[in-house]
Amino acid sequence: MESADVTADLTEVLLTEDQILGRIAEIAREIEIDYEGREVLLVGVLKGAVMVMSDLARELRKVDVEMDWMAVSSYGQSTKSSGVVRILKDLDTDLTDRHVLIVEDIVDSGLTLSWLRENLESRGPASVEICALLRKPDAAKIEIDARYVGFEIPNEFVVGYGLDYAERYRNLRSVAVLAPHVYA
Numbered sequence: 001m002e003s004a005d006v007t008a009d010l011t012e013v014l015l016t017e018d019q020i021l022g023r024i025a026e027i028a029r030e031i032e033i034d035y036e037g038r039e040v041l042l043v044g045v046l047k048g049a050v051m052v053m054s055d056l057a058r059e060l061r062k063v064d065v066e067m068d069w070m071a072v073s074s075y076g077q078s079t080k081s082s083g084v085v086r087i088l089k090d091l092d093t094d095l096t097d098r099h100v101l102i103v104e105d106i107v108d109s110g111l112t113l114s115w116l117r118e119n120l121e122s123r124g125p126a127s128v129e130i131c132a133l134l135r136k137p138d139a140a141k142i143e144i145d146a147r148y149v150g151f152e153i154p155n156e157f158v159v160g161y162g163l164d165y166a167e168r169y170r171n172l173r174s175v176a177v178l179a180p181h182v183y184a
């Protein structure tokens with residue numbers, strides 16, 4: 001249950017907390033099988049991935065997990081479409097021979113993850129895979145081969161569970177559609 005004043009800003013709950021946590025648990029079981037006997041380095045992309053990183057990491061019980069973080073930003077409106085990304089905070093971890101699993105809240109155009117995957121692959125890891133809670137197929141500008149995807153959602157303005165509008169709503173437990181009157 002979200003607070004009453006926030007509810008007025010939302011038109012529809014797309015995914016409840018139960019649905020999100022249930023799907024993350026399913027993905028965690030897949031990861032435990034795929035990475036059996038190996039240590040996985042979860043790379044969370046700030047800030048949106050904080051919630052999914054936290055819940056996924058705690059759900060992983062049968063593999064050894066390390067966590068690290070990156071913060072990236074596109075250079076601006078024009079370069080958003082070119083996929084040029086700036087690193088605001090780099091990893092602390094050397095990726096040589098590591099099994100890297102990038103954890104994201106959402107694949108929208110795909111440009112951020114396309115750039116990020118290439119960047120991390122250039123650092124000599126043993127493997128790089130992607131886990132994204134949400135994907136908007138209708139917004140894709142580039143195809144992303146994400147090994148683990150929680151839910152495919154329509155191309156609407158969604159907030160909650162890490163996703164923001166002007167830095168608000170990240171702390172909602174559900175994923176919901178933002179009412180147009182909030183950003184119009």
Ligand code: PRP
Binds near residue numbers: 046074105109
């Ligand atoms: C969001 C999201 C992804 C990216 C996806 O981050 O967390 O990193 O956009 O968009 P794309 O597929 O079109 O590249 P944002 O830049 O909003 O930063 P935030 O995580 O700090 O909210």
